[in-house]
Amino acid sequence: MTDIAFIGLGIMGSPMAVHLANAGHAVAGYNRTPDKTGPLVEAGGRAADSVADAVKDADVVCVMVPDSPDVVDVLTGEDGVFAHAQPGALVIDFSSIRPDVTADLASQARDKGFRYLDAPVSGGEAGAKNAALSIMVGGEGDDFQAARPVFDAVGKTVVHVGPSGSGQxxxxxxxxxxxxxxxxxxxxxxxxxxxxxxxxxxxxxxxxxxxxxxxxxxxxxxxxxxxxxxxxxxxxxxxxxxxxxxxxxxxxxxxxxxxxxxxxxxxxxxxxxxxxxxxxxxxxxxxxxxxxxxxxxxx
Structure with a gap:
């Protein structure tokens, strides 16, 4: 069992977080609109009050938010992941954002002692609900292997495609x-x-x-x-x-x-x-x- 924080429980993030909880992981989820945490709580997860609350005990931090500025805010904000996550935590960004922004965030993560993977997904809502997503992963090979239990719980086709930014x-x-x-x-x-x-x-x-x-x-x-x-x-x-x-x-x-x-x-x-x-x-x-x-x- 792994302690996982999942930030962003929308159309894609909610079923992904539920799959992780069903796989036996301890999942703390946060969403800006709290009512979106319902399915995760029903699956045995925890509704966090903030990003800081979600990530405080997490070994793995998953992010699934709409756009580059949202990811930057979640990771680098005052209440964000980089300020409150445990040293050595593995950050997996499932969002679809600009490759140059990803490369910069990966560099910041490494400087702060975190591991970082960009892992955007394809398959839409159906793929998320059926744990059949295609996941294209950029980052270090060792980090990719460490993240396999997370990827295997939410995806069907999971491929390491190169260094940071390659997934995007x-x-x-x-x-x-x-x-x-x-x-x-x-x-x-x-x-x-x-x-x-x-x-x-x-x-x-x-x-x-x-x-x-x-x-x-x-x-x-x-x-x-x-x-x-x-x-x-x-x-x-x-x-x-x-x-x-x-x-x-x-x-x-x-x-x-x-x-x-x-x-x-x-x-x-x-x-x-x-x-x-x-x-x-x-x-x-x-x-x-x-x-x-x-x-x-x-x-």
Whole structure:
């Protein structure tokens, strides 16, 4: 059994913390909105009053918050991890943030006597609930091995991809691929519907061929039902594509499709769809095609 602090109990963090508690670890969870601690407490974990309270006895500190400034605040703030965690604690950042910010935080962590891994995840809410996340890990190999019991409790595909910041770089590439796939699926759905095809049947046969993908499997029902309850919000994917395009420019790499999808995601954010699941990109295709979505018609 390991004493674990889990900071950030949102759509992804809550089920991950629950899995760790169910695996027999002593988990103290903290979230800015305290009502999110309920599932962890039901699983035998503890609701902490603050970051400092959560990390005071922790061997491992897990962080799952939305963006780079949030991670910086959780780690370096007056009430933060670096100020209150035990020397030698292993910090695992599951958030998706900028690789350069990660590299700087890893350096600060080492200077303060902590171990640090960047371990962003892919798989969305379903992957988190089913402990089937894909986890791309940057950091020292020994730290990666030490963290395996944590990773194995929440993930299915766990790979050490290189030094600090590498996990975030791989996650940026992941978000580029996922966004492009969602956009292509959205366009295919609108195209099929325009011709009166049995769209559900069409997606079933497409899923069995080269067009098949996890995006198609997991997002087709959202699009068919026009139900966009967030598993991964557009506003977060918009943030991630900003990371991709900035990092690509810094590296001198051209990503024309990535840049286009980033603009389409930004458009969805700008028209107020940021709180929807990223499969809600379908609504943008409908608008561009002059076909208002069902939810738009109801409004």
């Amino acid at each position: 770089t791989v996650k940026a590439a992941n978000q580029l691929i996922v966004a492009a796939n969602i956009q292509a699926l959205a366009e295919a759905v609108v195209f099929l519907e325009a011709y009166g095809v049995d769209t559900k049947a069409a997606l079933e046969v497409l899923g069995g061929g080269l067009a098949g993908s996890k995006v198609l499997d997991q997002k087709k029902e959202n699009m068919l039902a026009r139900s966009f309850e967030p598993g991964f919000r557009i506003e977060l994917h918009h943030k991630d594509l900003g990371i991709v395009t900035a990092a690509a420019r810094e590296a001198g790499v051209v990503i024309p499709l990535g840049s286009l999808v980033a603009q389409l995601m930004a458009s969805a954010q700008a028209v107020g769809d940021g709180g929807l699941d990223h499969s809600g990109l379908l609504r943008g295709v409908e608008r561009l095609s002059g076909r208002p979505s069902t939810s738009d018609k109801e409004n």
